[in-house]
Amino acid sequence: MTRPPAFPALALKMCAALVALMSGVIAAPTAQAAPASPDPALVGKTFTIATDTTFAPFEFRDTGGELTGIDMDLIREVARRGGFTVDITSVGFDAALQAVQSGQAQGVIAGMSITDARKKVFDFSDPYFESGIQMAVAMDSSIASYADLKGATVVAKTGSEGLAFAQSIAGTYGFTVKALAQADTMYSEVKAGKAVAVFDDYPVLAYGIKQGNGLKAVTPKEPAGSYGFGVKLGENAALLAAFNAQLAAMKADGAYQKILDTYLDAGSSPSSAPTTSGIDPKVQGKTFAIATDTTFAPFEFRNTAGELTGIDMDLLRAIAKRKGFSVDIKSVGFDAALQSLQADQVQGVIAGMTITDKRKLIFDFSEPYFDSGIQMAVEENSSITSYADLKGKTVVAKTGAEGLAFAESIADQYGFTVKALAQADTMYSEVKAGNAVAVFDDYPVLAYGIKQGNGLKAVTPKEAGGQYGFAVNKGKNADLLAAFNAGLAEMKADGSYQTLIDGYLKAPQVTEDQNFWGLLTSSLPALLKGLGMTLLATAISLVFAAILGLLFGFFKVSPVRVLRLLATVYVDIFRGTPLLVQAFFFYFGLPSLGIKLDVLPAGILTLSLNAGAYMTEIVRGGIQSIDPGQMEASRSLGLNWLTSMRRVVVPQAVKVMTPSFINQFVITLKDTSLLAVLGLAELTYQGQQIIARNFRSAEMWLIVGALYLIVITALTRLSNVVDKKVNK
Amino acid sequence: MTAATSRKPLIEVKDLHKSFGSLEVLKGINVTVGEGEVVTVIGPSGSGKSTFLRCLNKLEEPTSGTIIFEGVDLTASTTKIDEVRQRIGMVFQHFNLFPHMTAAENIRLAPVELKRASKAEAQAQAVALLERVQLADKVDTRPAKLSGGQKQRVAIARALAMKPDVMLFDEATSALDPEMVGEVLAVIRQLATEGMTMVIVTHEMGFAREVSDRVLFMAEGVIVEQGTPSEIFGSPKEARTQDFLAKVL
16 A cells, blocks of 8 residues: 655655765665564663554454554564563554654554655565555456456545556456545445446455455455555664564564464465566567556656657657567556566556666666756746845755755755645646745656646756666566667667657647637536536436425425424435535445435435425525415415415415525536536536646636636526516 | 394304413304394404404414304314305405406406306406496506505405305405595495495494494403494493493594
């Protein structure tokens, strides 16, 4: 499981600076052949160990409220054997990492994957758990392999390795992947039949299955990250050594396996992944699996049509074509790409990867195909042209990036402050908003953004930086590497290489997103489609809401007590709970009662019932606003209650209610935007999707807002005209 | 206290009580209204006159007691009140015309809805009734364009459209400007001469004296005294009657 690191900004800055100073130093400690006897230096001491709140089966609270799980049993056994005490503090994953960085805890054990990024700020123990991705399906499902997924939908957790893996094979096996933020939502979708399978970390899956969540795992586990116990970089070495020593001892005497067996079914952890390595003498006619990052524009990213494109992709495909081999691109994310290569699941990686000495230890690199470097960019109208102009100002750079290290290396010299930000788009927004005067980033990334019209300009020459290379596993696929080098040399020689690069970095403004009008015209088709969905959902919902409102409104003023009570309960429920909660219940809750609803019907049901409750009150208010003498006069003539309502009270009440009806109509139209969270492809959802691609939040939300405003204003005016014509 | 009448009884009220919560408004009313009789009910404000009248067609539910109308007990749960009300016309202090309908539509609503007449027949009847109340030119006029007196005359025509056996008037002239009172009273007077049975709650003492066969004086939820107009207005026996008449005359 790879979870996004969330360190305090200060710690990050310090750590990044440290990394800059210590470049080349391999932080990962090697396993010591320590004896399993307690380290005298630790005996009797107490260490504070931070962990996650809930990440079953690694840490969770049992029915008695006790913190338990693999991590907990493991660290407690290690401490017992080592003669020291641990004080577990269960604070959540992000907070646990921060606690160690700030010195509030000495170690963290939280199902944490050992990643390069984390190694910059943590010293890790030997891996104590090999995770991996597995596919699970509903208990009664007949799906047994990836091939059975053709045409179906699967789910995985947003940002997880399971998602990256599922997406990497989705094209091959012809299924659709839906990303969901919540683990429980994910399992609900499978159980409710909205998705046929779920991809997740195998221990998490295995534990859930053991707990009887109604799923079964059907595929062997695909390799993913290793979990390690972490201490702050350069500190608590003795604790780390003790952990490694006792872990080794526990593995040797079976105590380790016993802990795992407690939480995971012995049979459900299949052996590690099949290896698919093989050295081929020549490349012609062969197909190579090449892993890449998911999004690293302009090297790899999805274009408006959703196809994977970019410098890396074009280059690799061009070379493959020249050399007569085929490539099967697997877009799995940077870390996963490297891991896939190490596991020999793919034959090569091309992912804007800098050639470093450290990486050279495990990979063979091609000749550099791109010289990167750091550049400084400022706001289009800024007068800043050199580092010297930065005195006393603040600049931004991306967390963990070379740009940050470079900026910090010259910050003192030029007297400016560096702010590290995790998101690229945030970084550019800060500069555009004037919160920072400049941004330091890889020059191709900057150049691409500028070309996309992000409102910045590059002002400094590029600083010498890393070179990007294509990589194969150490000592393997030499033919592929040779073919790549030969193809690259040919392309450089005949100019097609430069054409390709220029296409992404130097071409004039040809993309749609250059200016506001370009943005508008390119996004309008998708937005209008969304608007159509918004209007459809609104119209259908209002019809049902009007029926419900009339029915329950009459119930509310009826002489029959039971009907009044029924209407009151209905209104109280739907006015007394948030629309969003209702939507979640109808979409995610009803399937467990055997009622399966797609997004649109579930959304319409929610809006209808919700608006119906308000309509009920409008109808009740409208009817009660009519002089009771009207009803009395009608009844005194011998007309019954219903006829009196129909002929005398309602025609008058309608006039009173019309403005409120129009108001409710507008509210319901706007409320459809909440259904974006269910994935209903209405206007707001479409806006979100477009922004996810072009990061133009301000312009896009302005456009989306304007569309709502235009439609609502127009429809309100129309309603008022009709109202005046009919109810004069 | 006797309900002295030699006419055939149309409405017989026996020991009628009505309470609103803990407030007892009617404390045992006994009275009989004969066929063709015109009975006026007078008395100070809050004496229960209107409540008594509204009980007669069950716009108010009696707390106890019986009301026999044309031999049918209105307080029995089996009585279909909507059918009974078709034979009891009522005119309200505030007219209660239906503002979204023209005068003719107001009048023909009940006959058409209750299948007493076709729309065309009901329209002809409405026009005839409006002529009868001197409003032949207001057939297609909405209530908002009518004066108070005109509205009340349309309301009377609306009640008459169901050809009721009795008409109840609940302070029919109280909400009118003085110059319009006369035109409404003229219509009621005409109905009296035509032999319509009527129960009239009114503050118009002169009119009560002129038009009534019998006058009931109510105070504090009971009928204090009743008799012919000359008995009540000429020589009231009860002190409360004398006090009241001294104040209003």
